[in-house]
Amino acid sequence: MAQRIASYGDYFISDAFGTCHRINSATMVDIPAVLGHGGTGYLLQSEISAYSKILGGAAPRPIVAIVGGTKVSDKILLLEHIMNKIDCLIIGGALAFTFLKAAGYSIGNSFHEAGQSFEDKYCEEQNIDELAKSFLLTARSCNVEILLPSDHVCHTRCEPTDAAMITKDANVPDSYMALDIGPHTVAAYKKCISICRMAIWNGPMGVFEIPTYSTGSFSIAKALGDATQARGLMSIIAGGASGNAARLCGHSCRVSHVSSGGGASLDLLEGKVLPGIEILDDKVN
Numbered sequence: 001m002a003q004r005i006a007s008y009g010d011y012f013i014s015d016a017f018g019t020c021h022r023i024n025s026a027t028m029v030d031i032p033a034v035l036g037h038g039g040t041g042y043l044l045q046s047e048i049s050a051y052s053k054i055l056g057g058a059a060p061r062p063i064v065a066i067v068g069g070t071k072v073s074d075k076i077l078l079l080e081h082i083m084n085k086i087d088c089l090i091i092g093g094a095l096a097f098t099f100l101k102a103a104g105y106s107i108g109n110s111f112h113e114a115g116q117s118f119e120d121k122y123c124e125e126q127n128i129d130e131l132a133k134s135f136l137l138t139a140r141s142c143n144v145e146i147l148l149p150s151d152h153v154c155h156t157r158c159e160p161t162d163a164a165m166i167t168k169d170a171n172v173p174d175s176y177m178a179l180d181i182g183p184h185t186v187a188a189y190k191k192c193i194s195i196c197r198m199a200i201w202n203g204p205m206g207v208f209e210i211p212t213y214s215t216g217s218f219s220i221a222k223a224l225g226d227a228t229q230a231r232g233l234m235s236i237i238a239g240g241a242s243g244n245a246a247r248l249c250g251h252s253c254r255v256s257h258v259s260s261g262g263g264a265s266l267d268l269l270e271g272k273v274l275p276g277i278e279i280l281d282d283k284v285n
């Protein structure tokens with residue numbers, strides 16, 4: 001396919017930082033390989049120069065990674081690799097339900113990938129439940145503190161309501177779906193952020209596009225903005241949806257960097273060279 005697409009042009013300019021970590025990408029890696037060259041676009045240049053500043057020196061500890069959103073199988077593999085680079089891991093959004101299920105909680109009709117199998121980037125068959133369980137054990141052995149939601153904002157359908165239900169613990173009742181983190185969870189997550197010196201956030205805490213379920217994500221964005229302004233927290237908001245959530249509530253301009261790529265940023269934090277950048281010949285430093 002790369003051969004065919006490459007035949008339509010003479011130059012390749014890459015501007016998709018968000019997919020630069022994808023190793024099997026025909027667009028990001030194979031087209032410049034076929035053409036024998038590749039250049040960086042403006043967005044990619046600004047991401048590379050922001051990250052060279054942020055990750056150029058020793059990262060200040062403690063570091064918290066805050067992850068949410070929906071891409072469970074994607075994120076779980078990336079997170080395993082940064083275990084020895086972080087001190088705390090805050091999990092929210094739909095991602096939390098695969099882990100809560102693995103830990104024995106009831107999750108009602110919440111979005112999750114539990115019970116599913118998928119192929120990882122090396123084309124090996126992985127079972128998400130096993131992966132979630134072993135992930136929690138790995139975190140414990142690396143002394144990474146894991147924070148999972150202790151309450152949720154729920155409804156029977158993913159739609160606006162004035163009557164959302166807040167659970168009293170981490171269990172989600174049958175026929176309900178959890179659509180945002182609850183108030184106790186927000187307080188615990190803010191407390192964790194308040195003791196860290198670096199924070200990277202990828203993936204919203206709830207369905208922030210619907211105002212009823214936006215409080216969790218907006219509170220995280222505010223906590224990151226406040227800590228950055230007040231005491232110089234090194235803060236990164238990474239990923240299209242998380243960036244949009246921070247922009248919607250007005251805190252995106254108060255953090256150190258808003259990046260267009262969530263997975264790509266986690267890979268950079270791990271210290272990896274991203275395949276979609278490595279293949280280019282005019283990378284900026």
Ligand SMILES: Nc1ncnc2c1ncn2[C@@H]1O[C@H](COP(=O)(O)OP(=O)(O)OP(=O)(O)O)[C@@H](O)[C@H]1O
Pocket residue numbers: 018068069070071092093094095111178179180202203204205206207208209238239240241242243260261262263
């Ligand atoms: N509890 C939940 N149930 C269902 N969907 C959720 C839940 N929490 C978050 N989401 C959804 O997750 C989506 C974003 O997930 P994703 O993993 O794509 O985030 P991202 O990495 O920041 O975004 P992008 O892929 O755009 O870079 C949002 O549209 C949000 O509505």
Ligand SMILES: O=C(O)[C@H](O)COP(=O)(O)O
Pocket residue numbers: 018019022071238239240260261262263264
């Ligand atoms: O590769 C992808 O799935 C997206 O374009 C980037 O998504 P992420 O920000 O969730 O990694």
